[in-house]
Amino acid sequence: MFISRFRVNTARSGARRLLSSPQTLHAAVMSSFPGILPSDRAAPDAPRVLWRLDHRSRAEVLLYIVGPDRPDLTHLVEQAGWPAAAGPANPGWQTRPYAPFLDRLAAGDRWAFRLTANPVHTVRRKEGEPRKITAHLTPTHQMGWLLDERRQQRLGFRVCEKPAERRLLPEGTTHRKHPHPGDRYELTVGDTRSLSFTKSRGPENRQSGPVTVATATFEGRLEITDPDALRRALTQGIGRARAYGCGLLTLAPLARPTPRTP
Template structure:
């Protein structure tokens, strides 16, 4: 079985502030919600803080979880309402079919691999200096830091994840008028358009709604971990149900332990099952 949970977080409590500010601490709290050893299963989770006064934690687990400890330490344990909703994931998985469209949200860590960073850090420079002709240094995982690069990273990989993002349902701008770009959308070029068909960018039904840089020290004294995240929202169309289901259950991209990779779906108005 697979379960999707939604946990309400009270941001005014001391433990909540610690969890909300440190992905590693929140990962530890999430792992405490499932029975068995810490490596018994790989969880996916995501913190949605659109409303900073009412953040929600989403978690995908293979075993049925218990979030009592998070509710008691970082929620509203004595208030009315459903503080930790746990739902069977099977009904949603049963709706996955070729051509089916959903609204989606994903927080990911867009990265690229490079053997020669433009501005290497001290650690990267040390590794580069230690390389030889016979023993080349392994490529470095570098973050995409701009919204345009992060969106490009996402759109170039959707087919390998089993889905496509349809073209945006908008009219083209009037001749001679180019509106200011919206963060996360592929904006038309300001220069004279290239006549080659492959050079024209097509706006897609996706935008970046949030971007963050995270940095913390492991165990308070270990190496510093730094990564960048982007939250994508939009509309997708299932292309390969098996591959798509595998990404729903296994996650997308790196840094899954720190709140990246969980793709969640919602029915579109007027669609089957909405």
């Protein structure tokens, strides 16, 4: 496994075209892996490729990719990077082996995390109707989706709770009747988006109906409870819409507290 980072040159027209369509960007990401043929992608045992866009600012957009092989992002550099600045020492992206990091994950370790996901649930509007997949649209429900105990158990981590002195209320909620989990946990939800695009299918790229994917980006702190389960989550993804930039969880060391001046 390898993890890669590519900075998008948002001033280029090719970058704007890629950023405007999750399906187009997905195709560009998959083209980075010459060993994965288009005919193999729909197979049940096809290698999993995950990607995520981090919009740090209007001029700073980072593309993260996790895949089974070392990717070749030359075409992305040419379309949406800085090709004139690329060279043997700096091809325009960074790639590192993922296995050494995955191997050292241990139960009890705490990490900062970031995840863009498609939080959904199933609802039945009328008696007798089949259940329908519906997106969570409010931060409270989106947090509840990630904080679900069974989901966290499957993923091999738990979101850390805030110390009592950092909570706004003793119980960590903002309303008695409608508890909000955000004040209790080291978790925030931001960069919510509704991605709408037309999906192409078949070898002739026939257009099907419009597709809408609601996404939310979670940031916070987690504690590892099951390293093997967490490794699966890091390499296989979390939730739905993984072909459209959802499901990639990344970890980073926790920032050390700044020592107080006596």
